[in-house]
Amino acid sequence: MYVAFLLEVGLLLIVLPWSGFWEQNYFADTWPPLLVLLKNNYVRGAVSGLGLVNLCGGFADLALIFGARERRGIHDVKEPNDLNDLDDVHRVP
Numbered sequence: 001m002y003v004a005f006l007l008e009v010g011l012l013l014i015v016l017p018w019s020g021f022w023e024q025n026y027f028a029d030t031w032p033p034l035l036v037l038l039k040n041n042y043v044r045g046a047v048s049g050l051g052l053v054n055l056c057g058g059f060a061d062l063a064l065i066f067g068a069r070e071r072r073g074i075h076d077v078k079e080p081n082d083l084n085d086l087d088d089v090h091r092v093p
Contacts, residue, residue: 003065006058013051017044 016022022044028035037043 003058003061006054006061010051010053010055010058013054014048015051017047 023035023038025038028038
């Protein structure tokens with residue numbers, strides 16, 4: 001579930017700053033200097049960059065899960081449910 005969260009947040013942070021929805025929010029309407037900041041392309045690029053970092057992190061965790069699955073020869077691996085299960089995914093035999 002953590003992988004899905006990272007992928008979804010990454011995609012939203014990449015796409016959202018460049019959509020029309022970005023400039024139409026409550027905070028920008030109540031405080032006009034924020035709208036000037038939100039329209040800045042450097043700020044939009046920085047937010048998209050954070051989205052790219054989240055997306056890469058999600059794909060890296062997904063690769064670790066699939067790599068552990070292939071090393072063990074198991075085809076029906078569940079996503080880890082708690083922090084103790086994560087140790088098994090990141091451990092190299």
